[in-house]
Amino acid sequence: MESLLSVRGLTKSFKGNQVLCGIGFDVIPGEVLCILGPNGAGKSTTINILTATLAADKGEIRFEGKSITGNLRAYKQQLGIVPQDIALYEELSAERNLRFFASLYGLRGSRLDAAVEEALVFAELVDRRHDQVKTFSGGMKRRLNIACAIAHHPTLVIMDEPTVGIDPQSRNHILESILRLRDGGTTVIYTTHYMEEVEAISSRIIVLDHGAIIAEGTKESLKESIASERHCLVEVDVPETTSDDTTVLRSVRESLFSVDGVKSVSIEGATIDVTSVAGIENVDGIVSAIVGQGLPIKNMTSVPVSLEMVFLKLTGRKLRD
């Protein structure tokens, strides 16, 4: 399938510090492409270049086969952008905000009226249409922030962490609305710090780290890439009378590494996370290694592979670090 957006060799430096190292990717029509990466990975720089707000040092962006250089106006006409911060006039009503921002895309008269009406329904703000934005809750502002970006029916919507700081109910509403957009044929590029959102909406994922793409694929294929590992969480009872916890836990770590198939051990408080090679039946060995050091086991769980694990494996950091 032909790409809607094609990015090639995107490079950007700030004061000699290279933030993007020639990244390239394609966006397929109708997909929700999630861009993941720890802080400083280059996500925002990528988004700012895609929105034509920031110029790249090198590289090319093609939209529907045409370079956006020289076709910037046509490209922007097809874009809907949801910035990370609330970008609304607080003193104006929801309807006035929608009307103004939609008018910047050339909508006038009955087309503008219809677009505003549709966007108000989308954001579930029909009842509050005449109220000033400053009287809205955080979730309502976030919904309106998205509605302002889609009122003109863009082909491609770019969302930069649109759910920061809102309640779970509003987050669910936003995620559902993104899926509705996708079902309606809109393509979405989405960045987030919440892995559960990626699980819920992504068609495909790009993992950025240190300005380079280190993994790309569907969530299933990314999970498959670390399916050769198995995680086991063991909760132990560290006796209060133990004089030197560190010594005991160090001994446990050493014992666990002597068990066949164990690849890594991390200990946080009373929880021990053991990663071992899949297919090797070593649970009894893990149990013996822990109990043998005098630590009673309170609970033991086998953890299914998650995107969080994939991310940790690829970048060495948790997404929200």
Add this chain to the structure above:
Amino acid sequence: MRDFLPIFEMDVRNLFRNPVLIGYNTVFAGGLILIMGWLMGDSYARVSDAYQYYAITLLVYGTFSGAMTATNCFMERDIKKPNLRIIYSPAGGSSVWLSKMLASFVFDYALHIVLLILCGTLLGVTFGSNPLAFIVLMAPAELLGTALGTFGCCVLHSEELASTVLSLVVSLLCVLGGTFFSPDALGGPVATISLLSPVRWFDDAFFAMACDNDLSSFWPVFLGCSVAIAVLVIGCKHFFRTEDYL
């Protein structure tokens, strides 16, 4: 033009919704004229002469302070984010800074005309036999102020920095130009230096029009100011960067 008008309209509305800016351009400026006129009344033949002097010089000060209105309209914290949406849209580009410049001009010009009428009515300040010429010559002064503010934001990339720097520059030009006291009273060298300040050019032109019905300075000041505005506009076009809104 089709793209420009909604942005311009929104910028003008936003300015007229800002009580601090309205107060600064009317109550503060009017209050300053009253206080300075009253305090310095003894130094003039008549108190009304003091009001005449300070109404004109402080009006010129107000027009140059339009630089701060423009910086506020351009990048003030509350409107910076919604302005980012304008940058994102197909209308984003030169329309953004041009609209801020012209909206600030309209806002300041309208309020200063009101102030001028109030000074004429309440304080007996005269604007010469042709007050319309006086009001017309205020226009390039206002536009020069707002163009200076917009240029400052484009070059310095920050509202706070631009406001601080421009407020110093405008204050210096005004003190030098004779806003608070006549530089001629301080002797030959100071009077000569003060001729470097464009504030002085406007003050002299306005006093000639108001007190002597002399319009000879109108066109030189008008044209000189227009050239300065054109230079600043070209500078804005050259230095404006959309990423300053990020």
